[in-house]
Amino acid sequence: MFYLMIxxxxxxxxxxxxxxxxxxxxxxxxxxxxxxxxxxxxxxNEGAILGVFKDKPNMVKKISMGxxxxxxxIYLNLLHEKGKxxxxxxFALTAAGAASNVTDRVRRHYVVDYLSIQTRWKKLxxxxxxxxxxxxxxxxxxFVVQKSK
Numbered sequence: 001m002f003y004l005m006i007x008x009x010x011x012x013x014x015x016x017x018x019x020x021x022x023x024x025x026x027x028x029x030x031x032x033x034x035x036x037x038x039x040x041x042x043x044x045n046e047g048a049i050l051g052v053f054k055d056k057p058n059m060v061k062k063i064s065m066g067x068x069x070x071x072x073x074i075y076l077n078l079l080h081e082k083g084k085x086x087x088x089x090x091f092a093l094t095a096a097g098a099a100s101n102v103t104d105r106v107r108r109h110y111v112v113d114y115l116s117i118q119t120r121w122k123k124l125x126x127x128x129x130x131x132x133x134x135x136x137x138x139x140x141x142x143f144v145v146q147k148s149k
Contacts, residue, residue: 003092009105010096014131018112026114027037039118043128044110047105050127061105068098086146093139097132 021042030041047054048063075091078084104111113128 003088006092007096008038014100020081021114037118040114043113046110057109060094064105068102070096071095084140085113088119090139090142090146093135097135100132121143
């Protein structure tokens with residue numbers, strides 16, 4: 001139950017932030033936060049990661065939903081096993097991120113991205129992401145680390 005609460009809280013938290021970003025004018029007036037290290041803005045991503053396949057949003061939505069179903073099935077089965085705390089946390093994070101982004105794709109037909117890292121590297125500055133993307137990335141890294149033990 002604990003892991004499902006983590007998933008639900010992260011999904012809900014990102015959903016609230018996305019709603020607030022959508023209600024804002026951050027597309028016209030981005031805001032610098034965290035001592036200038038992050039830029040808060042509003043970007044609609046109809047594609048997959050980094051806007052790949054933005055011209056095929058239905059395909060991206062179907063693939064995202066399929067991947068979410070696989071993640072959810074593995075996650076729910078994993079919850080019945082003893083131990084495996086690291087894997088459970090990895091799937092809690094990944095499932096939360098996937099659920100939030102799939103919710104966006106179904107409701108809005110795009111994913112709301114809102115953060116970018118302000119650095120001297122232009123290519124890195126152009127990447128705009130959200131909490132869900134961070135959850136997916138951290139969960140995936142944790143999964144690889146746990147499976148390599």
